[in-house]
Amino acid sequence: MKINELLLNRESPRSFDSNYIISNEDILTITEAMRLSPSAYGLLSWRTLVIKRSSKFREELLPLFYNQKNVTEASAIVLIIVSEFDKLIEKDIPQYVSLMDDNTSDRVKNYEKRMLSDINYAKVDPYYVNWTSKEAFIAMGASLAVAEELGIDLCPIDGVNKKKIKEYLFENKLIEANEKFGSSVILGKRNIDVPKKKKIRLDKKEFTKIHD
Amino acid sequence: MKINELLLNRESPRSFDSNYIISNEDILTITEAMRLSPSAYGLLSWRTLVIKRSSKFREELLPLFYNQKNVTEASAIVLIIVSEFDKLIEKDIPQYVSLMDDNTSDRVKNYEKRMLSDINYAKVDPYYVNWTSKEAFIAMGASLAVAEELGIDLCPIDGVNKKKIKEYLFENKLIEANEKFGSSVILGKRNIDVPKKKKIRLDKKEFTKIHD
Numbered sequence: 001m002k003i004n005e006l007l008l009n010r011e012s013p014r015s016f017d018s019n020y021i022i023s024n025e026d027i028l029t030i031t032e033a034m035r036l037s038p039s040a041y042g043l044l045s046w047r048t049l050v051i052k053r054s055s056k057f058r059e060e061l062l063p064l065f066y067n068q069k070n071v072t073e074a075s076a077i078v079l080i081i082v083s084e085f086d087k088l089i090e091k092d093i094p095q096y097v098s099l100m101d102d103n104t105s106d107r108v109k110n111y112e113k114r115m116l117s118d119i120n121y122a123k124v125d126p127y128y129v130n131w132t133s134k135e136a137f138i139a140m141g142a143s144l145a146v147a148e149e150l151g152i153d154l155c156p157i158d159g160v161n162k163k164k165i166k167e168y169l170f171e172n173k174l175i176e177a178n179e180k181f182g183s184s185v186i187l188g189k190r191n192i193d194v195p196k197k198k199k200i201r202l203d204k205k206e207f208t209k210i211h212d
Numbered sequence: 213m214k215i216n217e218l219l220l221n222r223e224s225p226r227s228f229d230s231n232y233i234i235s236n237e238d239i240l241t242i243t244e245a246m247r248l249s250p251s252a253y254g255l256l257s258w259r260t261l262v263i264k265r266s267s268k269f270r271e272e273l274l275p276l277f278y279n280q281k282n283v284t285e286a287s288a289i290v291l292i293i294v295s296e297f298d299k300l301i302e303k304d305i306p307q308y309v310s311l312m313d314d315n316t317s318d319r320v321k322n323y324e325k326r327m328l329s330d331i332n333y334a335k336v337d338p339y340y341v342n343w344t345s346k347e348a349f350i351a352m353g354a355s356l357a358v359a360e361e362l363g364i365d366l367c368p369i370d371g372v373n374k375k376k377i378k379e380y381l382f383e384n385k386l387i388e389a390n391e392k393f394g395s396s397v398i399l400g401k402r403n404i405d406v407p408k409k410k411k412i413r414l415d416k417k418e419f420t421k422i423h424d
Binding site (some may be wrong): 004055100203 | 416
């Protein structure tokens, strides 16, 4: 299958070509996959900030990414910004409802009530802690093959100082108080002087068990 | 772009054709995208259990999915099973290291130490609660376009009784004690008698801000 071949061939580079400059067109094609990803109730609870190598914010962000080699070399960092539960309730749900065709119908009003009730429940359920951050990972997953299709190398970067990144983004007016940093991917061209790693995955038989 | 067109065309069906039977080949193509997805350190911390409509487990699982209409109609439920932190430490890391080429080298030994240290830190960091569940969402995201490419409809299903599903799977010896239910997708053919929903997304300009 074509897309699985892209997923098989891609890798998360440890090192990027520090001279390569990704085009905004390629960036927008990759974030488009994130935009089209599904979310619970279709709530549009994430968005992206792209920090290119030339951006004034980059140097100050790097230490919060622990100056990881590939982050410092990549052409762009895509920050996936997610809603806190308060923003889901105060902004995302009303916005979503306003975009629905029949938004004055009883059906939509009942749907809105159910969303609010479910989210208030999720707030206190330990299985749903970081729910909106989890959803950002759907977007990340959707973007993997799209980047490879463009010939762009993409590496998910999640092991960072999330609390400080959130604070930095808020202080610099890049996010609102009811948003937070979810996760990120970095983009560019891999450094061809660093050989690809062996791809290690669970054996297919171990990975999937079908109960007929 | 081809993959973005697939993402644009797909939808999460509210209703499935309750007679359609998905082939195991198609199921395995979709779970292959999940298997190939990247994870932190490449730790292979998730796997899949597929419950087809004919499986003896299906009827008992449906109430734990709140008998959602589309789940009851779908041809197969793909349960994404993720590791608890203890399994990462006790099984996933040693297994991963054993599969590496130079696994007796100092480099790998240091890498193993760093993984253990990072995971022990993540266990107590509120931003990393449900970390392994989050990673399952990368797999989910990667599978979206692959299903559409096959002409299979896929709907992520996350709003379920996760605690009870975990207990049920453990009682029925489908998972180990140090695993849990992460999330799920359902597969089949959409019910063509139910019209597609309008696709509601944030405006492109609002979704992506590039800082040059």
